[in-house]
Amino acid sequence: TDLWHMRGREELVDGVGGVCFVPSVMERWRELQEFQARPDDTLIATFPKAGTSWAIEMVDVVRRGGDISGCLQIPSMMRAPFLELNPPPPFPSGQLHNQPSPRLIKTHLPFHLLPPSFVDQNCKMVYVARNAKDTAVSYFHFHRMNKKLPEPGDWNQFFDSFLTGQVAWGSWFDHVTGWWKEKNNHRILYLFFEDIKEVRERRGGMSPVDRIIEHTSFKNMKQNPMTNFSLLPANIFDQSVSPFMRKGEVGDWKNMFTVAQNERFEKEYRQLMSDRGPSFRMEL
Numbered sequence: 001t002d003l004w005h006m007r008g009r010e011e012l013v014d015g016v017g018g019v020c021f022v023p024s025v026m027e028r029w030r031e032l033q034e035f036q037a038r039p040d041d042t043l044i045a046t047f048p049k050a051g052t053s054w055a056i057e058m059v060d061v062v063r064r065g066g067d068i069s070g071c072l073q074i075p076s077m078m079r080a081p082f083l084e085l086n087p088p089p090p091f092p093s094g095q096l097h098n099q100p101s102p103r104l105i106k107t108h109l110p111f112h113l114l115p116p117s118f119v120d121q122n123c124k125m126v127y128v129a130r131n132a133k134d135t136a137v138s139y140f141h142f143h144r145m146n147k148k149l150p151e152p153g154d155w156n157q158f159f160d161s162f163l164t165g166q167v168a169w170g171s172w173f174d175h176v177t178g179w180w181k182e183k184n185n186h187r188i189l190y191l192f193f194e195d196i197k198e199v200r201e202r203r204g205g206m207s208p209v210d211r212i213i214e215h216t217s218f219k220n221m222k223q224n225p226m227t228n229f230s231l232l233p234a235n236i237f238d239q240s241v242s243p244f245m246r247k248g249e250v251g252d253w254k255n256m257f258t259v260a261q262n263e264r265f266e267k268e269y270r271q272l273m274s275d276r277g278p279s280f281r282m283e284l
């Protein structure tokens with residue numbers, strides 16, 4: 001793993017119980033499952049591209065009582081280390097076991113593959129879900145620029161991979177419904193990207209909450225080197241291909257989906273999502 005940042009793109013492997021991962025996650029699967037959560041850990045859990053970094057920033061600045069100074073000095077990936085890639089290269093000081101409590105931890109794991117200690121310790125968990133179409137488009141662009149993920153192929157190919165769950169961290173459908181089913185059994189706050197986006201736009205003022213909203217706006221997070229991932233070298237995130245803070249919109253999928261893709265998506269969506277699962281807004 002020392003050479004992780006030197007390796008190129010990873011292949012997708014059929015990881016655990018049909019959930020695909022990249023090899024660098026599988027290589028440390030045992031260690032990951034034995035991870036010792038602490039009772040005051042807060043877990044930020046998402047399917048990739050659902051607004052993970054946004055949620056981290058909001059939760060972190062709230063934890064800091066609205067004081068943004070730390071958020072302007074310490075990279076997000078050190079304030080909330082990534083559970084599956086611990087430590088997050090090239091920042092070994094972000095190692096989770098070195099973090100003082102209370103820790104903020106980021107994960108993309110489906111609920112049923114979490115290290116058991118998170119449930120045993122009754123940790124707080126914040127899950128953010130984003131509608132499938134925007135998530136698919138965002139994940140496609142992320143694959144183009146993230147040189148550690150498998151080659152996405154063209155949009156048509158990626159669209160297929162996404163629908164069939166052949167992407168890293170598996171099926172979006174299983175992910176959002178798996179967490180939904182557990183939300184009342186544990187300390188899980190289940191949020192929607194679309195709701196956060198909408199609620200923020202209705203505010204505007206000078207209260208501490210408004211300052212937090214300002215700090216976590218798309219514009220500010222895109223400018224802040226601690227949140228825009230510009231500290232990662234181009235052989236990991238090539239932001240000239242597509243910036244990490246890309247658009248941050250609801251409904252951008254309309255610029256990408258063809259009519260035929262949309263019809264197929266809608267059809268499969270109805271089959272894969274149960275009525276008792278979460279319900280998403282694809283536009284605001």
Ligand code: A3P
Pocket residue numbers: 046047048049050051052053054134137138139141216217218219221244245246247248249252
């Ligand atoms: P887009 O690619 O649609 O722009 P993650 O952090 O889970 O990887 O998610 C990244 C997505 O969240 C990107 O979506 C990114 O632009 C969006 N995002 C990050 N911060 C945001 C913010 N403050 N407001 C709105 N969207 C944000």
